[in-house]
Amino acid sequence: MKRAKQNEDSKKSDCPCIACVVYCSLWVHPGESVFQYIKKDVELKIPIGFPQPLYDLKKNKITPAGFILGRKLFYDPILSKDYFTSCASCHQRFAAFAHIDHALSHGMLGQFGKRNVPALQNLIWKDAYMADGGINHLDLQPLAPLTSPIEMGESVAGVLEKLRNDSLYPGMFNKAFGSDEINSERLLKSLSQFLALMISSNSPYDKYLEGKMEFSSQELNGLKLFRSKCETCHKEPLFTDNSYRNIGLKPDTSLKDSGRAAITGVNEDKMKFKVPSLRNVEVSYPYMHDGRFRNLKEVMNHYADGKFFTPDFDKSIEKAVGLSEDDKSDLIAFLKTLTDKTFLMDRRFADPAMK
C-alpha cells in the first residue's frame, strides 16, 4: 500500500515536465498521438546511405525539452544586444536557414558581415564550421554570432543574465536539464540539439536513389554530368567532402577574405574555402562565401568559362570547363532535385511564436 503511494508520487513529480512538452507540441502538431509523437520527434534517424555523424550525441542527448528550448533560443532576439536580431533573422527557414537574396549577412544596426549566410543542414556530419573551418565543434558555433559586434553584439555573460531574469527560461532549462541553472554549457547544448536535427535527406534525389521516384531525362543527364565533373568535391550523399578548395574565384579586394589561410596561416591555403553542401541549393541563393553569384546559372558559368583567378586553383575544376548551355541547364535541373520540401516545411523547425 505504502509502496504504491510512493510510486504515484514519483510519477507526479515528472508531470509538469511532460505537461510542458505535451503543451508545446500540441500546438505544433495538433491531433497526433502526443506521447508517441514526442518520443520519435526528436529521435535521430541516420538516413540510409549517410555515414555515422561526427558530432557525439552521447555527450548531448537530444530530448524533447532540450530541443524545444533550443528552438525558442534560435528564434529569440533576446540573444542580441539590441533585442532585435535572432539567429533566425539571418537563418531563414524557407531558405534552408540561409538568408535569401542577401550577399553578405546583415547584423545589428544594419551592419554588414563579411560572409554570405550558409544553409544550415546536416550539421552533425561536418568536421568544422564556417567557410574557413575556423570553428571545430557545433556547440561552439553560436558563440561567434552572439559575441560578434556586427552580428548580435552580446557577451556570453550578458545573454546568460538576460535568460536568468526572464520569466520563462529558468523553467525551460529546468525541464531540459533538471535544474533551472542557466550556464553557457546548457545554452549551447540546447541550441545544438535543435541544430543537430536539421537533417535534409528526403529530396527527390534521395527518393530517386531509393527507387521511389523517376528522374526526367534532363535530370538524369545532369546527374551523370555531376558525377563526372563535380563529385570530387561535392561528394554524395552529403554533397561535400568537408575539404577546403580554391575554385579560382577572383579575390575581393575590399573584403580581403583569404579563406582557410586565416586559420592555418599557410600561404597555399589562400582563397581555399570549405566545400559547401549543395542540398537545397536552389533556395539558398546567392552563392559562394561572399554571395557573389546571384543564381545557379552564374555559378555554372564560373565553372564552364574557365577564367580562373589565382594560379593555384584546384585543378579538378578544369573538368567542368567548356560545359555547353544544355549541360548547364541539365546540371541545374539536377541540382533542383536536391530541394527537400520535407525539410523546408518541417514544422518542428518553425518559429514557436507563430501558430
Place this chain on the structure above:
Amino acid sequence: MIHWLRFSVLALVFFFSWNTLYSQANFSIRFEHAVGTEALILDSLQYKNVLGQNFTVSKFKYYVSNFRLKRNDGKEEFSKEVFLINEEDSGSKHFLLKDIPAGKYASVQFTLGVDSILNCSGVQSGALDPVNGMFWTWNTGYIFLKLEGKSPESTANGNIFEYHIGGYKTPANCIRQVILTLKERDSEISEISIKADVAEIFKNTVALDLAKLNSVTDFHNAEMVADNYSKMFSILEESKAK
C-alpha cells in the same frame, strides 16, 4: 538489528572517506603578480619595460593546468585540473590541488595554457566556460594569456596594447611547460608561492617594443610572446606542512 547494521556500515563508509580526504591534505598553490621588483597594481601604477617604455596594466589573466610535483625519489603526483588566474579576482590566485598531498618535492611543473584535447571538446564549464572571456569564437580555441594595458608609445586608439595569446596547433602552438625546481627538498611542504613577473613578458628572449607591437590577437607573433611569458615564473616561497 537491521538498523544497527545499516548505521555501522554508514559510519564505516563515512570514516573511510573522511580519512582518505584528510590524509590527502591538499597541496596549496599561490600566485603573486609583479612587474620586476614592484607588485602589480592594475591601472594606477606606471612601469617601464626593458626598452624604457612606460606602461600600465589593465588586465592580466592566464590558464595553468596539469600540475606535476616530482618527489625526491622521482615519483610524480599529478593533477589535471585547470585554473584561470585573474589579477582582478584575488581569490583566483590561490587554490588547492585536490589530488596532490603534502610531501618532499624536488620540482613543480605545470602547463601554461590548455591541452589540445580540451580545445577540441566542445563547450565546457568551470574555468573553461567561454563566459570567462578566454575563448576565441572565430577560430576555436582558448586564449591562454591576456595582458592588456596602456602605453604612451602605443599608436593604437587610446594608446592601448593588447596581447591575447593562445593556439594549440599550427600555425601557433602556444602551450608551454613550466618547470621550477624547489629548494626545500628535504622537508615536507604543503604550499608554494609562485611569482609571475609581467616585466619578463616584455624582456626575454625578444624585447617587445610597444611602439611597434601593440596588438597580438591571433597567430601572428603569438609564439614569440609565448616563449617570453613561459619564463616569467619563479618560486617565491615553499611552506612547510603543519
